[in-house]
Amino acid sequence: MKYVVVGTSHFGFEVVETILKGDKDAEIHLYERGATASYMSCGSQSYLEGISKDLDEMHLANEKSYRNQGISIHCNSDVIGLNGDKKNYPC
Numbered sequence: 001m002k003y004v005v006v007g008t009s010h011f012g013f014e015v016v017e018t019i020l021k022g023d024k025d026a027e028i029h030l031y032e033r034g035a036t037a038s039y040m041s042c043g044s045q046s047y048l049e050g051i052s053k054d055l056d057e058m059h060l061a062n063e064k065s066y067r068n069q070g071i072s073i074h075c076n077s078d079v080i081g082l083n084g085d086k087k088n089y090p091c
């Protein structure tokens, strides 16, 4: 089945992992308006407190790891609507 997931943070990441567990042949298109995937906003606090030294550590996944799972990841893509009838999603 073909899936469209909007957003790569906690919710989007979990949705993708859940789909893959249930449907090994899933065709997943993952959209993120930001420049990078799966930034954990909750990790910002540990960065500001100096516990984590690099904001790049604050990612659940990245474009490469998604691609390695067979997912079509699209960063810098702001989804402005989902058209269920025509089965398309303008960015």
Ligand SMILES: Cc1cc2nc3c(=O)[nH]c(=O)nc-3n(C[C@H](O)[C@H](O)[C@H](O)COP(=O)(O)OP(=O)(O)OC[C@H]3O[C@@H](n4cnc5c(N)ncnc54)[C@H](O)[C@@H]3O)c2cc1C
Pocket: 006, 007, 008, 009, 010, 011, 012, 031, 032, 033, 034, 038, 039, 040, 041, 042, 043, 044, 045, 077, 078, 079, 080
């Ligand atoms: C400092 C801090 C500490 C926190 N600590 C905790 C904690 O201890 N425990 C806890 O449970 N929660 C905590 N939270 C809250 C937690 O981070 C959020 O609940 C969680 O990020 C929500 O995840 P989400 O995927 O639903 O939404 P978001 O994190 O808001 O992610 C939405 C994603 O979708 C993308 N997006 C949105 N609209 C579009 C669009 N139209 N097209 C394409 N992409 C789009 C965004 O760019 C973003 O990447 C904390 C938050 C902060 C800021």
